[in-house]
Amino acid sequence: MLFWILVAVLTAVSAVVLLHPLLRGGTVLSAQRAGEAAVYRDQLQEVERDRASGLISADEAEYARAEIGRRLLAVSARGEDAAKPEGRPWRRRIAEVLVVALVPAIGLSLYLKIGSPDMPDQPLAARLAEPGNDMAILIAKVEAHLAGNPNDGKGWDLLAPIYFRTMRLDDAEAAYRNAIRLLGPSPERLSGLAETLLTDADGIVTEDARLAFEKAVALDGNNPRAKFYLALAMEQAGDRARAKVAFEELAAASPAGAPWLPLVNEHIARNGGTPVAAAEAPKAPGNPSAEDVAAAEAMSGGDRQQMIEGMVESLDARLKDDPNNFEGWTRLIRSYVVLDRREQAEEALRRGLAAFPASGKEGQQLVALGRELGLSGEGAQE
Structure with a gap:
């Protein structure tokens, strides 16, 4: 009830604010015309004084009085017309009706249609306690912690x-x-730091970024992301021969259908080499081969989409038979979101959490992934 009382008060105040210029318009004009009439009367007296003192002739005085009198009569006539109710412009009447009736009616109708008058307020403390999928609130909560x-x-x-x-x-x-200082270096943290420095430098592998990538490779010799950027650093430094060798080694060590392989081969060609085909690996359901990738590039948009959906469904079927595949669950969840099949992404998240409960490290990562993608994972087994 209090809400609707406030709505009524605000509507009345808004109407008064909008009507005020219209209501005071006649009063302002009347005051202006009264002022003009007073000026003309003063001018008549001044003309009479000038004639008496001999500054102007009688003919000149008569002419001036006639002109001033004409203007005074015109001002007086306009004032009388404005004072009459029928003299008020019809446009003003229409505007008053629109302000008083239609504006509040339209505003209220729109609010009842698209607003939520019955929704309770949600203070900041409540939103921080139950952030849901609001990433901004989740970040604020972690920052407060x-x-x-x-x-x-x-x-x-x-x-x-x-x-x-x-x-x-x-x-x-x-x-x-801070994470590296407190938890120690890891390939993921070092690569993340290096990519942050690289992005901040507009794609240039700075010295700090290169050192971080080198440390990541020292901890994990099979880190293709770090190896790629180390090769890129050589290329940016003008050492094309070493860059070509580094890119070729990365391509040769890449699994069949690796998503980074086309980019690596592009850099090989850019540095004067011949693109290297990845070593063949046994094809698993849901994983494209080099031939699949080449065929997809020649497909139409619809055929390519159908091929992608087929690979995702194949990965889904494989995870049903072998759910103990954490990387597979993350790929499946992301793939369904990219395909805009959110219901299946929610289901994949629930199945992934059934295989990797949220109490474990992998389960926590799945929960974080779900939050990042706007998925709830409700009904998942803890």
């Missing part, structure tokens, strides 16, 4: 990639450095 617990390395580790995806590069760099 870290403000009081700055040595929580897991919090920084969780926040760093989110900062990077939202292009908060300075915050991402600080978060990665």
Whole structure:
């Protein structure tokens, strides 16, 4: 009830504010015309004084009085017309009706149609307690936690990639450095820090980024992302011979159908080499071969989409037979979201959490992935 009382009061106030210029328009005009009439009367007296003092002749005085009198009569006539009710312009009457009746009616109708008058308010504390899928609230919640617990390395580790995806590069760099300082270096943290530095430098592999990538490769010799950027650093430095060799080695070590292979071969050609085909590997359901990728490039848009959907469905079937495949679940969930099949993405998240409960490390990563993609995963087994 209080809500509707407030709506009525605000509507009345808005109507008064809008009507005020219309209502005072006649009063303002009357005051202006009264002022004009007073000026003309003063001019008549001044003309009479000038004639008496001999400054102007009688003929000139008569002519001036006639002209001033004509203007005074015109002002008086306009004032009388404005004072009559029928003299008020009909456009003003229409405007008053629109302001008083139609504007509130239209506003109320639109609010009842698209608004939510019965929805209770949701204070900031309540939103922080139940953030749902609101990424901004989730970030604010973690930031509030870290403000009081700055040595929580897991919090920084969780926040760093989110900062990077939202292009908060300075915050991402600080978060990665804090996570490395508190939890120790790992290939993922070092590569994340290096990519943040690279992005902040508009794609240039800086010295700090190169050192971070080298440390990532030292910890994980099969890190294709770090190896690619190290080869790119050689290319950007003008060492094309070493860059070509590094890109060729990466291509040769890449699995069949690796998504980064076309880009690697592009850099091989750019540095004067011949693109290298990836070593053949046994084809698993849902994983494209090099021939599949080449065939997809020649397909029409519809055929390519059908092929992609077929590979995703094949991966889904494989996970039903072998659910103990964490990487497979992350690929499947992301694939369904990219295909805009959110119901199946929700179902894949629930099945993934059934295989990797949220109490474990992999399950927590699946939960974080679901939040990132706007999925709830409701009904999943803990």
